[in-house]
Every structure is written in structure tokens, then in C-alpha cells.
Amino acid sequence: MTEKMPVNFTVNGDKEEREAVVGQTLLKFIRDELHLTGAKEGCEIGECGACIVLLDGKPVNSCLILAVELDGKDLVTIEGLSKNGELDRVQKAFIKHAAFQCGYCTPGMILSARALLERKPNPTDEDINQALSGNLCRCGAYQEIREAIKASSEK
């Protein structure tokens, strides 16, 4: 059995050359090897969205992807959104609108929202509902999350 394979990729703008264990999920790799703990383990079956990261700009469930599939890809995690110590506008809006309580779903929520705003700079409520359909918030902050995304979409 192949145990480890080389993976070359970009994470939050930086090029990395690593080895990944075959069978390890991308989520575990991000948390345990890259030590980026923003992405969270929730359901591990692709239903909750706590593990969402951007792969080549698209939100994906990192619990359902293998670390070895990262080879040649561009990865963005929640840690990669702030620039020079300044939070991204979606992050700022989440704080301003108190769009969380426990915060466990927040990295996934913000990354899904960020990708939506790239596709649709001025999303409707329905666009937001659809784009975040795979992000569950057990605290029930959905109303505030929608408000934060709408606020950060205003140019």
C-alpha cells in the first residue's frame, strides 16, 4: 500500500510542498499538518458545512475530499481571508451583525458567503439561502448571517 504521496499546492497564497497520507481527509490534513484549525469537523458526512474551504475558488466539504486530491490545487481557508492583519469585509460584517453565537459554523459560513459574493456581488435572499444550503448553524443565527452577507454585498 502507498502510504504517503507528495502534494504540491497553494494555501492562502503560499506555495507548499508536502506529503499526505493516503486515506487522510483534506480536513484532517489542513488541521493536523498545516495547523490551520479554522475549518472544523462537524458531521463528517458532508451535511453540516463546518469543514468548508475554497478549492480553486469553490466552496467544498473538506471532510469528503482526500488530502492527496489537493495536489495542484489552490486552497483558501478562513485564515487566508484577512490581509495584513485586516479582516475581510465579510468577516467584519459578521462581527457587526453578531452573525454567530458559538462560532463553530462561522468559518464555513464566511467562506461560502465569500464565494457567493464572487459569483453574485449583490445576492438576493434566495441566492444566499441557496449558496449556504450546506451550512448549518445550530445556534440559529441564520437571520443575522443573511443580514451580514447583504451588508457586505453593498458597494
Place this chain on the structure above:
Amino acid sequence: MLSYDYIKCADLNLAFQELEEGEQVYPLAGGTDLIVGMRGGKFAAKTLIDIKDVPELNVLKEDDQGITIGAAITLNEVTGFTPVRENVPILAEGCHSVGSYSIRNRATIAGNICNASPAADTAAPLYALDAVINIAGSGGNRSIPIKEFFIGPGKTALNKGELVQSVLIRKPYPKGKGIYLKASRTGSVDLATVGVAVQRWGDQVKIAIGAVAATPVRAFSVEKAVNEAGEKRWADAARLVHEDISPITDLRGSREYRYHMVEVLVRRGLEQTMGV
């Protein structure tokens, strides 16, 4: 952590060879069913062949034949493909009903049918469109209608050494509206309790239903009443669907509830496609 081999494959012939010669070899595209199934013990994979970069499987095109959707094309790509939206929006609806946005960035239409869940959201629309499944293998290529592809829960017509190369929606496209109606426990991220596809073809209709038998099924009794006997009372026509289905009770709904919901959704589907 599970232990298995991973082979990144860019050559279709290499994939055939691995599938033919290896034991418990699974093609990996989106992985959204496969990884969950492996973790849960449903699939005992010894080798995964990553087929996402195989050029032949990345085809998404419209030509004289119709619309060809390669096995590596994601559901979001299908939903966003203009020829699909314009000519067979029922398929876009079915694809859009699977999982969530982030799941659909990985999941594929080929994976959805190869997983062969009777509740597969893309299946009922594909049945109502008479889609063709293009199968490729070391022994050559063959094409079969979707209704011959599903054999039973988790079982397909694929032989060892074969994989789905693409799904073909043939021309001529249906003239008239098509709609996919899904009953599920939550608005997203759930399988269909029942899924009903109703596609108008001129003055005729084709109806397919998921999650009510061992495979998706066509509602031939209803179709016969509408297409041949000229039944216009949609409620009466919809009642005949009971003859076409044999649902079971599971965590998503009882057998009785499924009988009831299918009848309701078939009636609504007829109203919305064939006129009130």
C-alpha cells in the same frame, strides 16, 4: 484511518486496466458518496482510481446528438450549462436538488447514478428524458437506456472493468414543460422521500418516480391513461400511480405516506406541465 491505494489517472485505458485487474477498485470522481460509504463500511475499497482529470470524462457539450455530460462534470456545472437550462430544465432541477451547493461543486451526475440509490435526484429526470448512458471499458464501448442501467439498490448494469463515460440527453428534446417535484424532510441536504419527474413531450407525458421501488420507475399506468385514453382529470390519472410503485417504510417516511405523496406530486406535476 482507512488504508487503500490511490492512483491519479489521466489515461482512460489505465483506469480500465486497474478496474479489470484489481480487486475492490473504485473510480473516484466527486467522492461525496464514495468517501462517506467507505467510512461507513458500505464500500470496502482497496484502490481508488481518481478519474477527475481524464480528458474523455471532462466533456460537456451539445452537438447534433444532443447534450453529452462527462462522468467528471460536477452537478453545478450541469446546472449552469445553458443548453441544459434551455432545453431540459427538468435535469437542472434534479441536479440542483442533490445535497447542497458545496456538495454539488464536487458531486457528479455519473456518480449519482452509479451509487444507484432508488432516491437519486438526477435519476427520475433522466428516466423522463429517456437518457442514454455511455459505458466504456476495456472490452469496448456500449450505450444503454437509463432504465436498463439501474438494476437494484446500489446495483447497476456496469460489468467489471467498465465505468460510465458520459450521460447523453438525445435530440429531439422534449417539447413542453418538465418539472421535478421532491418531498423531503428538509429543504436541502436530504435524500428524496419521494421524487417525481413529469416531462411533457408535445401532447404526451412521461413520468418517472424515485424512492418508491428498488429502482426509479416510470408511471406507465398514469402515462397510458393520459397519453392513450386521453384522461384529462389529473386527480383520477394520478391515482393510477399506485399500480406502478411498491414503496417501503424507512426513516424518511412510511409506505402509506409515500403512496399518498406520490399521488399528490404526480397530480401537481400533471397540472403544472399539461395544464389545469
